[in-house]
Amino acid sequence: MLLTGSQAGATTTRTAATQTGTVVTQGTGWKHATILGVTSVSPTKTYTITFDTAAMKARYAPYYTEAIKQIRDAGIHIQVGGVEPVDVTKCGPADHIQITELHRPLGTPGWSQGMPCPFPDQGMSRGGMVAYDSEYWDGTWYMPDYKLKNTIVHEVLHAIGLDHPNVDLDGDGIAGPYECVATSYGNKPIMCSPNGGYSTSNAGKLVGYDVNGLKALVANARAQGLS
Numbered sequence: 001m002l003l004t005g006s007q008a009g010a011t012t013t014r015t016a017a018t019q020t021g022t023v024v025t026q027g028t029g030w031k032h033a034t035i036l037g038v039t040s041v042s043p044t045k046t047y048t049i050t051f052d053t054a055a056m057k058a059r060y061a062p063y064y065t066e067a068i069k070q071i072r073d074a075g076i077h078i079q080v081g082g083v084e085p086v087d088v089t090k091c092g093p094a095d096h097i098q099i100t101e102l103h104r105p106l107g108t109p110g111w112s113q114g115m116p117c118p119f120p121d122q123g124m125s126r127g128g129m130v131a132y133d134s135e136y137w138d139g140t141w142y143m144p145d146y147k148l149k150n151t152i153v154h155e156v157l158h159a160i161g162l163d164h165p166n167v168d169l170d171g172d173g174i175a176g177p178y179e180c181v182a183t184s185y186g187n188k189p190i191m192c193s194p195n196g197g198y199s200t201s202n203a204g205k206l207v208g209y210d211v212n213g214l215k216a217l218v219a220n221a222r223a224q225g226l227s
Ligand SMILES: [Zn+2]
Pocket: 154, 158, 164, 191, 193
């Protein structure tokens, strides 16, 4: 059954390769946010995570520590920055990933939103925005700790340029919720929708699939001569 996803990915890969030379936008367990025009991440610029308030920085920054090491290892320069006002109606300064908090940003209880700035120049991510659902903290939406950790990192990866890698594994014609490839240990990509990642002490870390997706974003920049 896993082959279905792999084969679909391989087909798309070949098509993309024909069109652009070497750009690959999806593979096993990962997918780029091509729907928003993002196909690469800069291998040289530094992406900076900023926060709407000091309280939000104190709240969320600790959750990024392990993930940031992995993102760097994948070839992306990223750092935790300071506080700057976030206007959710528009993208912030170049290469910033802006963090804020809203009550039900997508209208659905318990759902947060993360997205890259849509259609960046030459498809190279210029950062994005995350709006976490404030319900996680006011007692109205319970999530086990591992899910919270995974969700917080998941949204940042959206802002960088990863999409959900859900695929139709059971052949019903739909890439359904939680329908994602998994490791032999049962770990799905942290980018799996609506939840993925480790349920162990590794929660909040990227799974290998996610790392591969990030590496491919950087490789796409290099393949196109983008810096
Ligand atoms: Zn998502």
